[in-house]
Amino acid sequence: GAVVSQHPSRVICKSGTSVKIECRSLDFQATTMFWYRQFPKQSLMLMATSNEGSKATYEQGVEKDKFLINHASLTLSTLTVTSAHPEDSSFYICSASGPVGETQYFGPGTRLLVL
Amino acid sequence: DQQVKQNSPSLSVQEGRISILNCDYTNSMFDYFLWYKKYPAEGPTFLISISSIKDKNEDGRFTVFLNKSAKHLSLHIVPSQPGDSAVYFCAASEGTDKLIFGTGTRLQVFP
Numbered sequence: 444g445a446v447v448s449q450h451p452s453r454v455i456c457k458s459g460t461s462v463k464i465e466c467r468s469l470d471f472q473a474t475t476m477f478w479y480r481q482f483p484k485q486s487l488m489l490m491a492t493s494n495e496g497s498k499a500t501y502e503q504g505v506e507k508d509k510f511l512i513n514h515a516s517l518t519l520s521t522l523t524v525t526s527a528h529p530e531d532s533s534f535y536i537c538s539a540s541g542p543v544g545e546t547q548y549f550g551p552g553t554r555l556l557v558l
Numbered sequence: 559d560q561q562v563k564q565n566s567p568s569l570s571v572q573e574g575r576i577s578i579l580n581c582d583y584t585n586s587m588f589d590y591f592l593w594y595k596k597y598p599a600e601g602p603t604f605l606i607s608i609s610s611i612k613d614k615n616e617d618g619r620f621t622v623f624l625n626k627s628a629k630h631l632s633l634h635i636v637p638s639q640p641g642d643s644a645v646y647f648c649a650a651s652e653g654t655d656k657l658i659f660g661t662g663t664r665l666q667v668f669p
Contacts, residue, residue: 487602487647487659536602549594549602 446470447539449550456527457558464522464553466537472517473539478510481534481552493520527557561585562650564660571667577635579663581648584629588650588658593622593633596645596662605646606633638667 446469456462466476475494479487491507493499493514501507511523520539524531536552563582571577579593589610594602608615608622608631615622621634635642645662 489658548604 447473447537447548447550449535449537449553451553452551453554453556455556455558458528459526461523461525462527462555464524464535464537464555466520466522466539466550468518468539468548471539471541473520473541474517475540476514476520477538477540478512478520478522479536479538481536487536490522524555527555529557531555532557560661561588562648562658562660564646564648564663566663567661568664568666571638571665573640573667573669574637577633577638577642577665577667579633579635579646579648579665581631581633581660582629583631583650583658585650585652585658586629587652589653590651591622591624591631592649592651593620594647594649594659595642596647602647635665638665640667640669643667 448467448469450465454462475492477492478490480490481487489502490505490510491499491501491512493512495514495517499512509525511525514520522535532555534552534554537550539548561584592607593605595605596602606615606617606620606622608624610626613624619635622631624631631648643666645664647662648660650658
């Protein structure tokens with residue numbers, strides 16, 4: 444089946460630094476990628492939707508200047524958390540769907556801890 | 559306003575019995591529903607889905623039922639196994655739009 448990978452799986456950084464998370468579709472072309480954030484005891488919250496070659500669409504309340512998303516190719520999307528703060532500590536999950544919009548395939552997630 | 563709701567945060571079932579996880583939605587435009595299973599520290603993995611043109615879809619031990627008039631879907635797992643213990647998310651989408659997730663139900667299957 445389709446495989447989506449994320450790198451790194453876990454990252455610890457100091458407050459004020461930037462962190463880049465990669466999401467890759469390994470065996471299919473992902474025309475659309477989604478970035479989610481999971482909060483404890485809450486559902487996955489969609490942060491933004493990115494389509495290859497175009498600007499990401501951010502959900503209401505998500506700061507686009509803080510969470511930079513780039514979808515440069517059909518197999519790679521990156522999320523950069525700029526000037527990270529402890530409250531950004533969370534589990535970030537990407538998902539990808541192919542050109543016919545079939546089900547989304549989720550990556551394994553990246554756990555971010557900001558000290 | 560939560561469009562997809564899983565009102566039971568947890569469920570405990572004995573091994574071999576049936577597990578029934580429920581999900582309600584409010585948006586009548588949703589036409590595709592999915593269930594995801596999530597283990598701790600991992601991303602959700604797709605489990606089973608159903609289109610709004612159907613009312614039942616079965617895959618091995620997993621069956622999803624859809625009641626459009628009630629805007630309700632359920633996931634049945636039978637027989638339940640300890641390895642089924644995880645958090646189950648239902649999700650819905652309209653066309654190829656983003657998935658809207660429920661808050662999840664933690665299933666624990668005990669021997």
